[in-house]
Amino acid sequence: MSPGRKPYPFDQIEPKWQKLWEEQRAFHAPNPGEPGFDPARPKYYVLDMFPYPSGAGLHVGHPEGYTATDIVARYKRFRGFNVLHPIGWDSFGLPAEQYAIKTGQHPEITTRENIARFKTQLKRIGFSYDWEREISTADPDFYRWTQWIFLQIYQSWFNPETGRAEPIATFEGNDPDSVRLAYVAEVAVNWCPELGTVLANEEVIDGRSEVGGFPVVRRPMRQWMLRITAYAERLIEELEQLDWPEGIKLLQRNWIGRSEGAEIDFQIVGSEKKLRVFTTRPDTLYGGTYLVLAPEHPLVDVIVPEEQRDEVRKYREQATRKSDLERAELTKEKTGVFSGAYAINPATGEKVPIWIADYVLSGYGTGAIGGVPAHDERDLEFARKYDLPIRVVVRPKDGGEPLGFFGEGIAVNSPAIEGLPTGEAKRKIIAWLEERGSGKRAINYKLRDWLFSRQRYWGEPFPIVWENGRHHSLSAESLPIVPPPLADYKPTGSGEPPLAKAKEWVRYSETATRELNTMPQWAGSCWYYLRFCDPRNGQRFVSEIAERYWMGSDSFPKKEIAASTDTETHISVGGVDLYVGGTEHAVLHLLYARFWHKVLFDLGYLTTSEPFQRLVNQGIILGEDGRKMSKRWGNVIDPLDVIADYGADAFRCYEMFMGPLEQMKPWSMTGVEGVARFLARVWRLTMDENQAGQWILSPTVQEIELTRAQLKIVHATIKKVTEDIENLSFNTAIAQMMIFVNAFTTSESVPVLALRTLLVLLNPFAPHLSSELWETLGERFPISPHGVTEQPWPEFAPEFLVEDEVEIVLQVNGKVRDHLVVPIGATEAELEKIALANERVRGFIAGKTVRKVITIPKKLVNVVAN
RNA sequence: GCCGAUGUGGCGAAAUGGCAGACGCAACGGACUUAAAAUCCGUUGGGCGUAACAGCCCGUGCCGGUUCGAGUCCGGCCAUCGGCACCA
Numbered sequence: 010m011s012p013g014r015k016p017y018p019f020d021q022i023e024p025k026w027q028k029l030w031e032e033q034r035a036f037h038a039p040n041p042g043e044p045g046f047d048p049a050r051p052k053y054y055v056l057d058m059f060p061y062p063s064g065a066g067l068h069v070g071h072p073e074g075y076t077a078t079d080i081v082a083r084y085k086r087f088r089g090f091n092v093l094h095p096i097g098w099d100s101f102g103l104p105a106e107q108y109a110i111k112t113g114q115h116p117e118i119t120t121r122e123n124i125a126r127f128k129t130q131l132k133r134i135g136f137s138y139d140w141e142r143e144i145s146t147a148d149p150d151f152y153r154w155t156q157w158i159f160l161q162i163y164q165s166w167f168n169p170e171t172g173r174a175e176p177i178a179t180f181e182g183n184d185p186d187s188v189r190l191a192y193v194a195e196v197a198v199n200w201c202p203e204l205g206t207v208l209a210n211e212e213v214i215d216g217r218s219e220v221g222g223f224p225v226v227r228r229p230m231r232q233w234m235l236r237i238t239a240y241a242e243r244l245i246e247e248l249e250q251l252d253w254p255e256g257i258k259l260l261q262r263n264w265i266g267r268s269e270g271a272e273i274d275f276q277i278v279g280s281e282k283k284l285r286v287f288t289t290r291p292d293t294l295y296g297g298t299y300l301v302l303a304p305e306h307p308l309v310d311v312i313v314p315e316e317q318r319d320e321v322r323k324y325r326e327q328a329t330r331k332s333d334l335e336r337a338e339l340t341k342e343k344t345g346v347f348s349g350a351y352a353i354n355p356a357t358g359e360k361v362p363i364w365i366a367d368y369v370l371s372g373y374g375t376g377a378i379g380g381v382p383a384h385d386e387r388d389l390e391f392a393r394k395y396d397l398p399i400r401v402v403v404r405p406k407d408g409g410e411p412l413g414f415f416g417e418g419i420a421v422n423s424p425a426i427e428g429l430p431t432g433e434a435k436r437k438i439i440a441w442l443e444e445r446g447s448g449k450r451a452i453n454y455k456l457r458d459w460l461f462s463r464q465r466y467w468g469e470p471f472p473i474v475w476e477n478g479r480h481h482s483l484s485a486e487s488l489p490i491v492p493p494p495l496a497d498y499k500p501t502g503s504g505e506p507p508l509a510k511a512k513e514w515v516r517y518s519e520t521a522t523r524e525l526n527t528m529p530q531w532a533g534s535c536w537y538y539l540r541f542c543d544p545r546n547g548q549r550f551v552s553e554i555a556e557r558y559w560m561g562s563d564s565f566p567k568k569e570i571a572a573s574t575d576t577e578t579h580i581s582v583g584g585v586d587l588y589v590g591g592t593e594h595a596v597l598h599l600l601y602a603r604f605w606h607k608v609l610f611d612l613g614y615l616t617t618s619e620p621f622q623r624l625v626n627q628g629i630i631l632g633e634d635g636r637k638m639s640k641r642w643g644n645v646i647d648p649l650d651v652i653a654d655y656g657a658d659a660f661r662c663y664e665m666f667m668g669p670l671e672q673m674k675p676w677s678m679t680g681v682e683g684v685a686r687f688l689a690r691v692w693r694l695t696m697d698e699n700q701a702g703q704w705i706l707s708p709t710v711q712e713i714e715l716t717r718a719q720l721k722i723v724h725a726t727i728k729k730v731t732e733d734i735e736n737l738s739f740n741t742a743i744a745q746m747m748i749f750v751n752a753f754t755t756s757e758s759v760p761v762l763a764l765r766t767l768l769v770l771l772n773p774f775a776p777h778l779s780s781e782l783w784e785t786l787g788e789r790f791p792i793s794p795h796g797v798t799e800q801p802w803p804e805f806a807p808e809f810l811v812e813d814e815v816e817i818v819l820q821v822n823g824k825v826r827d828h829l830v831v832p833i834g835a836t837e838a839e840l841e842k843i844a845l846a847n848e849r850v851r852g853f854i855a856g857k858t859v860r861k862v863i864t865i866p867k868k869l870v871n872v873v874a875n
Numbered sequence: 876g877c878c879g880a881u882g883u884g885g886c887g888a889a890a891u892g893g894c895a896g897a898c899g900c901a902a903c904g905g906a907c908u909u910a911a912a913a914u915c916c917g918u919u920g921g922g923c924g925u926a927a928c929a930g931c932c933c934g935u936g937c938c939g940g941u942u943c944g945a946g947u948c949c950g951g952c953c954a955u956c957g958g959c960a961c962c963a
Contacts, residue, residue, distance in 0.1 A: 016913085215960095256879055256958085263878070263959060270963085288963060301963095343961080373962045380963095386876095387961055455962050592957080666899070668888060672881085673956080680887065683899050686914095693914090741889070744898035751898090754915090818894050823944040825894050863943050869893055873943045 016689035017696075018704065019656030022781040027135055035798070036082075036137040038093050040543060041558045046091075053090040054559050055082050056538055056621075058590025058598070061099040061530075062123035064108040067130040068638060069646045069664070069676060074589040074627040076661045077670050077737060079136045081587060083773035084734045086137075087802040093559050094137060095541040097144035098124050101152070102530025103204065103220045106467035110499060116467045120147055130649060135657045135776055142544045146533025147467070151540060153489030154550035155532050156472045162608055163191040163473075163482050167239035174239075174611035186480075190236045190608060191461065193480060197305070197371070198460055200228040205500020206464040207232060209529065210457055211264075211597045227329070230504060233462040233471065233526060237604045241265050241454040243618075244603060252623040254671070257595045264596040266455025271439050272375065273448040275300060275352035277312055278360060284308060284352055287374030287453055290384065291442070292434035294356040295423040296402035297379035298392070300363045301345065303371035304328040309348065312363060317349030321365060328367040343368050343391045354379075355447040356425065356438070366391065374453050383412055403431065459601065461529060464506040466498035468527030476521040492527070534598050535605040538585055538620060550614075560584055561616040583617035589670075592626045599624070625737060628673040630664075635675050646676050658775035659685040665739035665774065684743070688778055690750050691771065694759055695782045706785050711758045722752050723763050724809040730770045731805060739774070746771060761790050766803045818869040819844050821853040837864040844870035 030036065039046040055078045060071055075096075082094035100120045108123070109116035124145060131138070144151050165174045166188040177185050186192065198207040203223035207230060212219045237244075245265050248258045270289035277284055284300060302309055304325045313321050324346040345366030354361050368387055369378050382392030382399045392399055404411040405418040417431035425441045426434040442448030462471070470490045472483040483490065493511035501507060506525040509515060517523050536550070543555035562583030599621070606620040631637060632644025639645065651660050663684040668674045697707035715723065726749045733742035749767055753759055764786065772779040783797035794800075812833055817840065819827040827849040831840065841862045844850055850872055857874040864870050 254880095259879065260958065266959095266962065268962075286963085290963080368961050368963095370962065378963050385963065387963075390961095453962075595958080666887090672888095674887070677887065677900070679900055687899085689914095740887095741898080744889075747898055816894095820893085820944075823893090823942095828894075861943060863893090865893065869944090871893080871943055 016655070016685050017692035017778075019658060019688075019777065023133075023135065023657050023777040026777045026780050027132060030135075030137070031140075034141070036094065036139050037141050038091055038139050040552075040555045042554065050089055050091045052093065052559055053082075053085040053587075054093040054585045055085070055587045056094075056541070056585045056589070057096060058588070058594060059097045059099050059534070059537060060127060061102065061104055062120060062127045063104055064112065064119065064123055066123075066126050067648055069648055069651075070591070070627075070630050070638070072131075072134055072648055072660070073630055073664050073670070074591070075131070075134070075136055076664050077625075077627065077739065078587065078589050079661075080665070080734060080739060080773040081737070082137055083776065083798075084802070086798065087769070087773075087800070093142075093541065094139060095142040095144075095544075096131065096136070096138040096140075097142075097537060097541070098127070098146065099530070099534050099537070100124065100145045100147040101468050101528075101533055103206075103463075103465065103467075104530075105147075106465060106498075107204075107221065109467070115496075116498070117147075120145075133649065133652055133657060134661065137776070142541050144537060144540055144544050146537060149489040149491055150545075150547075151537075152469045152533065154540065155469050155528070155536070156488050156490055157485055157550060158536055158605065158609065159191065159469075159528070159532070160472055160482050160485060160488075161612055161614075162235060162605075163189055165190050165608065165612060167236060172243070174608045176612070190239065192234055192236065193231060194234050194458075195229055195231050196234070196460070197227045198230045198232055199225045200230065200504065201225045202502065204465075205502050205504075207460060207462070207504075209460045209531075211600075212529075228504075232460055233524075235459040235461045235604070237459045237601075238454060238456055240604055240607055241267065241456050243607060244456075244600065247603075247607075247619055251619060251621070253621075254624065254626060257592070257599070257624065257626065260595045261600055264456065264600065268453050270451060270453065271435075271442065271448050272451040273355065273379065273442060275355065275361075275379070276447075277308075277363075278351040278353065280312065280350075282308065282311060284312075284363070284377055285375045286377045286379045287451060288379055288381075290381065290431075290435070291438045291448070292420055292423070292426060292429075292431055293381040293384045293402050294354070294379065294438060294442075295420075296381045296383045296400045297354050297356070297361065298382065298398040298400055299361050299380040300352055301366050301369045301378050301380055301391070302348070302363065303369040303376040304365055304367050305371035306365075306376045308377075309365060312348055312350040314349040317347065320346055321348060324365060343387070343394060345391060345395065347395075355442065355445065356423070362397070364391075364395070364397075372457055373455065384415055386413075386415055389413060406430075459604075461532075462526035463529050464500060464504055465527055466492065466495060466500075466507040468529065469532055470508065470527055471524040473524035474517045474521040475524065480524070481521075490523075531598060531601045535602045536609075538588075538602075539609075539615075556614075557616050560620075584620050584622040586622055588621040588624045589627060590624075591629070595626075625671065627670050628668075630667075631673065631675040633676050633678065638676075651681060655681055655685040656688070656777075658778045659688055662688065662743055662774050666743045668740055670737050670739065687743075687747050687750065688775055690754055691767070691775075691778065692782070694750060694753060695764060695785065706788055707759070709758045710761055710764060710786070710789075712762075712790060713758060713760045715760050715763055719753075719756075719760065719763055720809045721812075722749055723766055724805055724807075726770060727766065727803045727805040728810075731802070734773065743774065746774075761786060765792075765800075768797055769800050769803055772797050815867050817867065819847055819850055820869060820871040821850055822873060822875075823871060826850055826853055833867065835866065837866060840864045840866065840870050844872055 057075050057078050082092050085092045105120050106116050109119040112119060146152060164177050166177050166180050167190060168175045174190060177189060180188055199213045200207050201218045201223050204218055204221060208218055208225060213225050216225055217223060218225055245262055245267055248261060268289050270287060271291040272285050272287050273291060274283040274285050343366060345364050348363045348365050350363045351360045352363055380388040380392060382388040382397060383401045384403050401411045402420060402422050403414060403418045404421050405414050420426045420429050420434040426437050429437060439450050470492050472488060472490050473480050474483060493514035495507060495511055497510060498507050508525045515522050539551045542559040543551040546552055560583060602620055607618055609615045610618045632642060634644050636642050636644060648660060659681060663681045666684050695707055695710060696704045699705050726745050729745040730742045753763065768779040768783050780797050787795060814830050815833050816828055816830050818825055819829055827847055831843060841864055854872060854874040859872060859874045861873040862870065
């Protein structure tokens, strides 16, 4: 198809309807208490992961998820829900700032321009967003509340007794700063010289920055941290109740990395001090022949005797010089140094050497381990290299080689637990250690506290000032804290934040100065979905009533309006009902947002403890060559180019027709043409071109009864499309509508009733085309109410699918041998009789004995013979 | 190495344990046209077979199992993609 000639005049009808929707505020969802709000309707909150407005503009990956949610939003409106379907901009953060630096313009300008471009593009696709709820995280009216939430986090602590966050006032200790959920700590951070900032663990991939791919090194710095580790247990546990892809749940569980085990104390020889190690295999304690400390372990300085000092110092320097990148690359070969000190194994009473090695991480557990070379792969490698003793204490149940056996088996050479299987041995040795006061049960997590400050300009300033070396929070009334207008906002490279350059701004009072760091990109996206509920509220981050309505579960009626199908409907227990976005946020945004949400929930601001009830990940769209879309391959598809040639409706439908939403799939321009052809057929089913070349309502459209066959296809389509939208199987819904259109294209006249049904079903997918055709039908077949979107969703009536006769399959030994039309009510006995009398069946069973006849009414008969 | 997802025509894909390949693309043939485009109709997994129909056999990554019957369920492998990766 040459794009020169439009398959139908989408270039006129699409802008027309987009303008109308805007003028009529067609998709505005009023809040409780506002004019037009209908409390009788249940709510449905369907959310996209909002984009960060990069300079590249929209690519075809964005609208894939957006189209899916738009179809659901439009469908749910038909179904009588109050639908909250908002969009906004994740406009603070590194990508926006990197783009500004690249183009030499202030991020405020580039951000504004990029948002404008994104907005134009999204509007051109015809999404039914409530644009009156548009928000931008870099807008002071928005980040004022981001800062406010930070204050709530800063002003609370996690009470281990209650398992919840509480106001800091309930903390009875004398140093509240030591327990705040937001705190300052001197930690070894991920410093990225190229970006001039520190990064969170989650933002570092293989020793490089996620943004830009620049090397990252370890470096001790004083930074703001959020105590996400306090929530580790709940972040794992409460995943359970969520309707999320199992893979994403697993990713989060693994990232949090819970392990059960024990902490065991080793008495240091010639010292009062004890050395505590963490292990998941306390049952192997008798095989512990040495200890290893991480090079950064605080006891290293204490225990190393004079004669070993030099060597240990050399090793530590060498270890800290290694970047994460190097550590990752030269993984295998282990290194270490003997500390010169010894400790007592509490099980054996033996003196074991203490080593220092960087295969032990300072940030996990206690930063020290007991080396059990016989039953741990890493310890074995280390022990072999440095010639340390190896003692077998577990044998495999199958009688295999015990040395180098890392699994669960039977304890041996371990008097206190001799002969016990691993699980029991663990329990018993822990009890044994607890009795002697030299150990206890313990749980550890891989998850570290969230490094929350950045040395960048384009982010939220902290509502914090420093005085005499101590931090204080600013009052909620003083918000927003607006960053100073800086001409030179580039990173300094030294680790000093760019805000330091604004000398006036920094000076808060005679004695106090402002915090110079800014918050990371994720801050805004941690709560933006809450702001959408009440985006213009100047008094509160979200009003109680709006939060309860849109995010809540039982305070308002939620009964699903009776679906005409028996499809399983997803039961919501509150929060966002459907959240669609890419997998790349599996452990970043989705973990951080859950954490903030739980803190706000604990403090009594929210009705649910989880933000996103149902999550769906859309798959990546590849280029036509099957490679990832990238400038480098020249295979990037611009949505606006596609829309110019085929229209927004064709673009939307193609994105949905490509294949299952969650699957990775390649783009195909000829595929777009196919879908455009389908829409053009819908157009010509309704419209005819007259002599003057104008489109008029086709005379073949008539007010006539549907034939039985037509009724069947209409109702089959209602059923299929309805069920498929509920299951997000949009590709098969479109396929069914194609079957519908193909069937009616060949008929001489088109019943207006059938056409109307199709237009409603098609509306969520191709809203412009269906609206236009509906309106045109009204010229000759007036109907009230007038608009397609005011119609009820068609009801599927099973009686139209029922037939008098049904075709059944005749099989012999599982192979199809014939087809037969029988009355619908044929009994099993009748079917069996018919089958055995069938000539072709008889041919295949001739000379054989019939052993069995399987009869499935309305389906098949299988004759088993040999 | 560990964890997860996915393997079906030339391509994107579809199939409550019951006719594998719906729907679309591409290709081929035909109608319309002076012609082309557009549109409409038809054919299209592979093989054997027939003058033509018919008919038969094989076929969902590989091997095995359960079942009257397996793309679908179970066990074991292989490949691709994604995540984690010295977490004791």
